[in-house]
Amino acid sequence: MAAADAASHMAESAAPARFAHIIGWGMAVPERAMSNDELSAFVDTNDEWIYARSGIRQRFIANESESTATLAYKAAQQALEVADILPTDLDLIVVATSTPENIFPSTASLVQDWLNAHDAGAFDLSAACSGFVYALNTAADSIRAGSIQAALVIGAETMSRILDWQDRSTCILFGDGAGAVVLQASESPGGVMSSVLRSDGAGGDLLAIPSVGSIDAEESRAGANGYKLYKMYMAGGEVFRFATRVVSESIEQACGLAGITVADIDLVVPHQANLRILQAAARKLGIDVKKFMSNVEEYGNTSAASIPIALCEAIEQRRIQDQDHIALVGFGGGLTWASMVIRWGIPKPSEQHSSMLNRQRRHVLYRIAKWRSRSRRLRRRVNKRVKGFA
Ligand code: UT7
Secondary structure, three states: OOHHHHHHHHHHHHOOOOEEEEEEEEEEOOOEEEEHHHHOOOOOOOHHHHHHHHOOOEEEEOOOOOOHHHHHHHHHHHHHHHHOOOHHHOOEEEEEOOOOOOOOOOHHHHHHHHHOOOOOEEEEEOOHHHHHHHHHHHHHHHHHHOOOOEEEEEEEEEHHHOOOOOOOOOOOOEOEEEEEEEEEEEOOOOEEEEEEEEEOHHHHHHEEOOOOOOOOHHHHHHOHHHOOOOOOEEOHHHHHHHHHHHHHHHHHHHHHHHOOOHHHOOEEEEOOOOHHHHHHHHHHHOOOHHHEOOOHHHHOEOHHHHHHHHHHHHHHOOOOOOOOEEEEEEEEOOOEEEEEEEEOOOOOOOOOOOHHHHHHHHHHHHHHHHHHHHHHHHHHHHHHHHHHHO
């Protein structure tokens, strides 16, 4: 081994182990809740059917001034507040979403701008209802590899904008919302311990939102295959069977990779699609369904936002204790599915952190974010004019 290689090898082996811990969390839902009874005023359905088949009683629906990015921004601000770090401490922002503001620029870039997180990279991630676990895994890997220190991971959706409100088999299931976590590097063991990410593209036609560039676009316009451009289509029964299979399988795989057994899991925080899926998965795993966090009754299926929203509520309800093993599991369009095991434990904040001071700093940074954004646009325009005259 050359001397330089040997030195770098020694430096590497001397480097302390890095772990990726969740140190902050937040969630946001639109102001307006819509009950099953309200839905049945314009779709041929009823509260009894919806609740019995899915466990849903209501969902939140965005108004004109609410969007995927505004909900993501609110959830992100809360997560930074809990983490007590500044937006300028962030190295990466990932937004998992199937309902982005634009194809590009990404929703993550909008959030980055509004937060004034000027040292962060930002991108959206598309893995449907598995997106949050995919995004968390991506950020955790970057932290553990040493390339970043802190990341903001968001799941955010306005499903109401892509629902076919005449299709009773889908429009009754979904809702809008956002959840966010801050992940930070730490030397204290724990945090994200294992992940299993999977895809079966052959099932892509079971759950889809045909969009720009779709090879199905022409048929979509013609309404073949039941597809409508920019509207969600789902073969519910088949997706249900797929979901009950992969939830239990992938949790078992993630536990194996983390070196624990399913019995060691203290709480499962699953994607909230249907209470019956969670009951079936609990049966298959042989664990008490009470170990499955469920809030589908109140929020419906918020796709990539459902896991971080459920995680926030589980923490608030004190269902997660220090050193608990948590399993996250997502499943949905792609088809995709993903499981993750986390050992909960929030490293103590460093001495120099002063909550009051940080809170004020965050508010100043948010306030000047708009001004900073405007002044950068103005400078670009002036530069263009000046160059035009030269
Ligand atoms: O987040 C991505 C992952 N998504 C999922 O995991 C969703 C998975 N799928 C499901 O949750 C369930 O399949 C649904 C909740 C979507 C549907 O439940 P189901 O038990 O599979 O019902 P079904 O589609 O087999 O429909 C049963 C009956 C049908 O009537 P017939 O043919 O038996 O006379 C439907 O026409 O219920 C009827 N139906 C409804 N009735 C009242 C379907 N939708 C409705 C409705 N209200 N909204």
